[in-house]
Amino acid sequence: MIRVLVADDQALVRGAIVTLLGLEPDLDVVAEAGRGDEVLDLLTAHDVDVALVDVEMPGLDGIEVCRAMTAAGLPTRALVVTTFGRPGFVRRALEAGAAGFVVKDTPASELADAVRRVHAGERVVDGALAAESLIEGANPLTAREQDVLRAALSGAPIAVVARSVHLSEGTVRNHLSSAMAKTHTSTRAEAANHARDRGWL
Missing domain, CATH: 3.40.50.2300 (Response regulator)
Known part of the structure; x- marks a missing residue:
């Protein structure tokens, strides 16, 4: 059995x-x-x-x-x-x-x-x-970019996202900008949803 x-x-x-x-x-x-x-x-x-x-x-x-x-x-x-x-x-x-x-x-x-x-x-x-x-193809996002996008799914302000992932607001903005470029999207909400829909988060 x-x-x-x-x-x-x-x-x-x-x-x-x-x-x-x-x-x-x-x-x-x-x-x-x-x-x-x-x-x-x-x-x-x-x-x-x-x-x-x-x-x-x-x-x-x-x-x-x-x-x-x-x-x-x-x-x-x-x-x-x-x-x-x-x-x-x-x-x-x-x-x-x-x-x-x-x-x-x-x-x-x-x-x-x-x-x-x-x-x-x-x-x-x-x-x-x-x-x-x-x-x-493979997930193009780094582990940190995934963390930031996961936190951004809620639509929370940058300051809240930064606190939740223990990064500075500037670093969060950099990660979001990179993630948006990799996902060919124009907003963090679009990037987060795009990544989620593909199972990258």
């Missing part, structure tokens, strides 16, 4: 995935999580083989969960299952240590097969997203 954890903050979605995987004779859902920061403890407590994680969860997002799993040296393989099929998310998830990336509208039989393939050591990525990710 392949021991599976399902982590998704939407109880209805999580329940549906658990039910569908439970119909498979070789898959056993041994743990569920509604928050990203619950996952690591559950993985070790339940000796999980494959963890299905959503991208956007409270506590810790799915990509950070993958990064934490990798840093902890856990043998569990991570399969990101998300509504947010953005090319940038695919690249970030794989760089963080995920073994696979599929979208939630994947048919149940394909999702179960993706779990088996990930458990077998394969890397599984939704075909359309993989192609889009290659076309889109």
Whole structure:
């Protein structure tokens, strides 16, 4: 049996995935999580083989969960299952240590097969997203530019953004200017939204 954890903050979605995987004779859902920061403890407590994680969860997002799993040296393989099929998310998830990336509208039989393939050591990525990710290219933003744009998504004034990322207002303006140039946008709001929509934040 392949021991599976399902982590998704939407109880209805999580329940549906658990039910569908439970119909498979070789898959056993041994743990569920509604928050990203619950996952690591559950993985070790339940000796999980494959963890299905959503991208956007409270506590810790799915990509950070993958990064934490990798840093902890856990043998569990991570399969990101998300509504947010953005090319940038695919690249970030794989760089963080995920073994696979599929979208939630994947048919149940394909999702179960993706779990088996990930458990077998394969890397599984939704075909359309993989192609889009290659076309889109790598995230051009530096880590600091990503931090600043993330803070700017709220529409807060420069002074507030600067305080939240612990930088001077002048440095924040420089990072925003660079990010706007890289995203070919004319305002910080456009730059932040452009980056978010591509999964770069």
